Amino acid sequence: MAKTSLSTGSFLSSPKLDVVIDTGNPFLNLTVDGFLKIGSVAVAKVAVEETYHCLSKGSISQKNFEHTLKKMCKEGVYWGSVAGLYVGMEYGMERIRGTRDWKNAMLGGALTGALVSAASSSNRDKIVTDAIAGGAIATGALFLNYLT
Amino acid sequence: MAKTSLSTGSFLSSPKLDVVIDTGNPFLNLTVDGFLKIGSVAVAKVAVEETYHCLSKGSISQKNFEHTLKKMCKEGVYWGSVAGLYVGMEYGMERIRGTRDWKNAMLGGALTGALVSAASSSNRDKIVTDAIAGGAIATGALFLNYLT
Known part of the structure; x- marks a missing residue:
């Protein structure tokens, strides 16, 4: 501080x-x-x-x-909040896994999706689906930005 | 080829x-x-x-x-298709503007959002709103990936 x-x-x-x-x-x-x-x-x-x-x-x-x-x-x-959560998750993944690649983004996105979904609903299927979508979107966004 | x-x-x-x-x-x-x-x-x-x-x-x-x-x-x-369109737009922006920064992502995202929206609906308000959202999402995704 x-x-x-x-x-x-x-x-x-x-x-x-x-x-x-x-x-x-x-x-x-x-x-x-x-x-x-x-x-x-x-x-x-x-x-x-x-x-x-x-x-x-x-x-x-x-x-x-x-x-x-x-x-x-x-x-x-x-x-x-969603972005902060995602960045925190991705950084955590990096520390745990020791490497930086698209799998961090995928796992970070999936965890963020699951947490955000769990905070707003209690439907188990929806949480899993949102986690999968979150992971896919994070991976996609990463690929798009490193494409050019 | x-x-x-x-x-x-x-x-x-x-x-x-x-x-x-x-x-x-x-x-x-x-x-x-x-x-x-x-x-x-x-x-x-x-x-x-x-x-x-x-x-x-x-x-x-x-x-x-x-x-x-x-x-x-x-x-x-x-x-x-959406990703290809966006990447093409971003590349086009780069060629036209001569520089690479987040404004390319924003304009590319906005154009992609507008085109995708125009392809599926004819509501003028929705197309503009989708263009704005597309630009914001593309800018956000760029910032997130260059944060770490």
């Missing part, structure tokens, strides 16, 4: 999504990093989405604005 | 998802690569999913097997 530096680029000129918080623990660092980065992405997504809705409706009211703020917070925290 | 080499690791021992096809054109290469890699991930996902269903039901019938094969083909082609 020694040094804490926080810097976010302005969204209006050239967005430079760059958030750094040093907690002194690599595991926690990664999780916080994942939470903040993906949380920012989700907040930006909601902002763009709601702006489009306002433009297509042609009206901006106080109520809409409050709704947008609430949705930003909710989606930001949700995406951030 | 000079040389064509295809090699896939066995899924039973240590899976080594490694598919290479050289078409002689970098744009096409990437798209085919994305299609095959992400298609394989989707096929593996369906295989695991259906195996779980068989195990939890305790029965394997001819009909189930046919259903699984069909689902594998369908999901494999769907995931593969």
Whole structure:
């Protein structure tokens, strides 16, 4: 918890999504990093989405604005939590397995999928299906990014 | 189309998802690569999913097997097409913009989301929302993979 530096680029000129918080623990660092980065992405997504809705409706009211703020917070925290969990899991896999490859992403995605699913429902079949989907999505995302 | 080499690791021992096809054109290469890699991930996902269903039901019938094969083909082609489209878009962005950063992923994801959505529905609002979600997901996946 020694040094804490926080810097976010302005969204209006050239967005430079760059958030750094040093907690002194690599595991926690990664999780916080994942939470903040993906949380920012989700907040930006909601902002763009709601702006489009306002433009297509042609009206901006106080109520809409409050709704947008609430949705930003909710989606930001949700995406951030899932991302933090996934990054933490992947880092844990790396420490346990000693290597870095796509199997970490798969297992991390599967565990994250299972945990997120277990937190919102108690159907055993759904948890397993979500775990499988999570693993597949994490593996797919990894492959896509290392393709080019 | 000079040389064509295809090699896939066995899924039973240590899976080594490694598919290479050289078409002689970098744009096409990437798209085919994305299609095959992400298609394989989707096929593996369906295989695991259906195996779980068989195990939890305790029965394997001819009909189930046919259903699984069909689902594998369908999901494999769907995931593969989306991935190929996205990789192609991202590569196109890189060529047009001249640089590689997260904005390529965002624009590529947004275009892919819009195209996939436009192919399956004609609701203008849904296409825009899907484009925004696609861009956000692609950006998020990129950040997550370059975090560690």
